[in-house]
Amino acid sequence: MSKVLKFVLNGMPVKVVAEPQETLLQVLREKLSLTSPKCGCNHGDCGSCTVILNGKAVKSCMIIALTVEGKSVVTVDGLGTDGKLHPVQQAFHEYGAPQCGYCTPGMVMAATAFLNENPNPSYDEVKDALAGNLCRCGGYQKYVDAVMAVAKGEFGPIPKGSDVDV
Ligand code: FES
Ligand code: FES
Numbered sequence: 001m002s003k004v005l006k007f008v009l010n011g012m013p014v015k016v017v018a019e020p021q022e023t024l025l026q027v028l029r030e031k032l033s034l035t036s037p038k039c040g041c042n043h044g045d046c047g048s049c050t051v052i053l054n055g056k057a058v059k060s061c062m063i064i065a066l067t068v069e070g071k072s073v074v075t076v077d078g079l080g081t082d083g084k085l086h087p088v089q090q091a092f093h094e095y096g097a098p099q100c101g102y103c104t105p106g107m108v109m110a111a112t113a114f115l116n117e118n119p120n121p122s123y124d125e126v127k128d129a130l131a132g133n134l135c136r137c138g139g140y141q142k143y144v145d146a147v148m149a150v151a152k153g154e155f156g157p158i159p160k161g162s163d164v165d166v
Helices: 024-031 087-094 104-117 123-129 140-151
Strands: 003-009 012-018 050-053 056-059 072-074
Touching: 012 024, 024 050, 050 104, 056 104, 087 104, 087 140, 104 123, 104 140, 123 140
Parallel strands: 003 072
Antiparallel strands: 003 012, 050 056, 050 072
């Protein structure tokens, strides 16, 4: 039976009717018209649907929507502040990491959640953190280099609250 689901999306309260079998990815894309999380595999394998749920990176195709009741969900749309890109977004742009861009929103969210928890990672830790996000264009090196640059402060401090626990 469908239910009214209430949660916080990119800092704003939202209310939407969801079916018991619907995933968070379906609700975001099909009911809330938020298409930045991509549906690459729909099986938890590619990471293109990654969002931040209560501070943790999750694959939204593997989350039953009704389980996010009362929680905070952040997509790439909720990261920038005051018209400025988040440092991870800026770094990906300046390092020329995205090619087709399909994996990029998921990469941004995985990298952001990781840096929020581990602001001083090693190169290998960054590689491990992004290992669940597939890039069909093979841009891994640039993504990892960009995350390392953010960790070294090349793009300024990571804004507090970019993991948005509201
Ligand atoms: S679409 Fe969710 S992991 Fe691939
Ligand atoms: S940039 Fe094309 S899939 Fe990663």
